[in-house]
Amino acid sequence: MKHPVLALLGLLAVASAPVAQAVEILRWERxxxxxxLKVGQERIVFIDRNVRVGVPAGVSERLRVQSAGGAAYLRASEPIEPTRLQLQDADTGALILLDIAAEPAKEGESALEPVRIVDGNSTAARYGVQPAGVDEAPVRAQDQAGARATRRETPVPVVLTRFAAQNLYAPLRTVEPLPGVMRVNLRRDLDLASLMPTLPVRATALASWRLEDQWVTAVRLTNGSSGWITLDPRVMQGDFLTATFQHEALGPRGTPEDTTVLYMVTRGRGLAQSLLPAIHRFDPAAHLPQPEAETKDGKKEARHAQ
Incomplete structure (x- = not known):
């Protein structure tokens, strides 16, 4: 009597188990x-990297786009004519192009499966799987070592500075891919008072990237005075390889020209470790006895600095 009961429980377990959803594999080969897309249905695109999605202005009101955790979520609220989207790797700047078109869903038609985009240049990507018995870590380490050994025609500080400037000022489609570069976490509350202590300039860290053993950090500079300031890297304090200003001067406070960006390249460490210790101004008068003052009864008592 126990065997039929066990068989029934097994069937119930199989029936209640979740069914794996199929995923369409697309190979990116430029x-x-x-x-x-189907109107009213969300479709997920897995890229396995942090991306920014560029959407044409003409379809932004009809297409909801969200990006998180290496996936892009697309949902059309109305039919959309064939349109091209740009997925940009937030770390390297590499682009992936998607041609979308949204049509109304037909009655009884199944929902579209998620999409996974893989690199079409690798053997594993051709089949959407990782070959059995292959350890990614040694292969990745060999690739990185080979990349370092490769002689660069352009110095790393120049490459990093150009990459940072393009990310801040250029449209997504014009950013040149930079293999090996990675985004670095940067404290937004970093104290940069010691960077240009002789100039009335407010400095704020914006973003930082790393390539090999060098870092580039973008810093926003804002004029706090009412006159023009000529920017000279010789007034900077710290241990830097190079310093490049987006503009050569800052306009008076409150004008469109009062803000620019500074790109600093450091070797072996980031910006926070390359700054000089902050120097606090010392006022000797604050520590000296103050002149005597008369009290109500005519007596004098000395005032001491707190």
């Missing part, structure tokens, strides 16, 4: 990838 050709735009077609990703059709």
């Amino acid at each position: 050709m735009p990838l077609a990703v059709p």
